[in-house]
Amino acid sequence: MNMATTQKAMALRALHVPGDPLVVPNVWDAASARTVESAGFPVIATGSAAIAPVLGYDDGEAAPAGEMLAAVARIARAVGVPVTADLERGYGMEPAELVERLAAAGAVGCNLEDSDPRTGTMVDAGEQAAFLAAVRAAASEAGTGLVINARVDTYLHGEGTPDERLAEAVRRGRRYLQAGADCVYPILASDPAAIRSLAEEIDGPINIAFHPGTPSLAELAGLGVARVSFGPGLHRAVQAYTARMVAAIKIGQSPYGPDLPDR
Template sequence: MTTSTSEDTGGTASTARGRASALRALHVPGRPLVVPNVWDAASARAVEAAGFPVIATGSAAIASVLGYEDGEETPVGEMLAAIARIGRSAGLPVTADMERGYGLEPAELVERLAATGASGCNLEDSDPRTGAMADAGEQAAYLGAVRAAATAAGVDLVINARVDTYIHGTGSAEERLAESVRRGRRYLEAGADCIYPIFAAEAGAVRALVEGIGGPVNILFRPGTPSLAELADLGVARVSFGHGLHEAVRAYAARMLAAIRDGESPYPPGLSAP
């Protein structure tokens, strides 16, 4: 039986801090970190095999795999266990989609995330169940408390603060843009590392967000979003795919099953069966 020593613990902590530092350093405006979000160990290994430097989980995709709806319907223990399995499956920094924190107090959130081996997390500013936007000041205070808890615990955590104004906000496009910038700046001041105005897609808005927020900006890639090269030109620092890849895989599997049902081969011409 192997016992843990202070040297072992120090080495583990040093490795964790190194992964978080590496993750943070990859957020470079104009040279974005591209993170195809994963849902299980197999998809995480595929992302690593494809040469990506970071594993990012997607809450909606993991919820679907586990048999739940998105919106913090997954019991927090099951979500964290899934994140831990993903982390063990690949030798890369992991950033975890933690929605609004699953009701955990900042210190417990930090402790339980650290136990999974995750180096970063997404935290959003709307209620996953109702869609109601959080007060910007309250969300900034929450992010600041997560940062303080991480510092107190000796944990380096890369915080990607999601801004949901483009989903659940109100007002004109100009008003939503202004509110996204306002929130993003407050969240950076509170201790966030990157700002994620999810569903912002129009090129002019993306450029205005990058310039107005004044820190690393994460954009969700989906149909209609500028290309990866264009997002880089706009100064974006991170590009996520959310649950889009998982939805595409499910749709492809459905087409294969329909082919089998209809007595046809599910495999494309020229492709050998595994």
């Protein structure tokens, strides 16, 4: 593996600092990636739920792996900073293939989630840990330095009380770090007390998804968060604004005015 790839992976890993989080406004194509890079962000992160509809598919691994990775490759070619890709649960690829194809696309990091994207069923924690360990081993063998962001879906698809979901997220997060993950991503965790507990009890870098109702970026830093991402939020906002512009054109108005009609 070339030195530039390894250096980008090292740079990405080093940016995961609890209390001084890496902020990644997730992108969906080369143009949005260039916009984020031009704003001064040091890393580009893709979002599967943003790229999939751009490609004409639903999220949930409906997009073929080849098309998703081709989109990641176009993004990586368009920017000079490290790129980390949301690969859902790997699109059915074996760990060695996943590592090889990610590297070929120019990505040095990836998200991997612990629920079945097609059904929403939680994957057994031991099975997921074994998968992550195999990805880590394949990355070590290939020398890519791949940065693994292990998504924990207990707040999305888990069961039980908030305390039970928190405990399960901590249990899974610790196990995934032990398996070789670099960061743990308890998606949809938004309660400040729960976020603080996750950061303290997982005892490793955690990623929080920013959405309406999430603590501010400054508050997330104070809670010990190491990474903040936006998932498909920016893409959905752009699509909603585009819909309002189109609605203005439809009724004979300028789409560039300050008061656009609702859809």
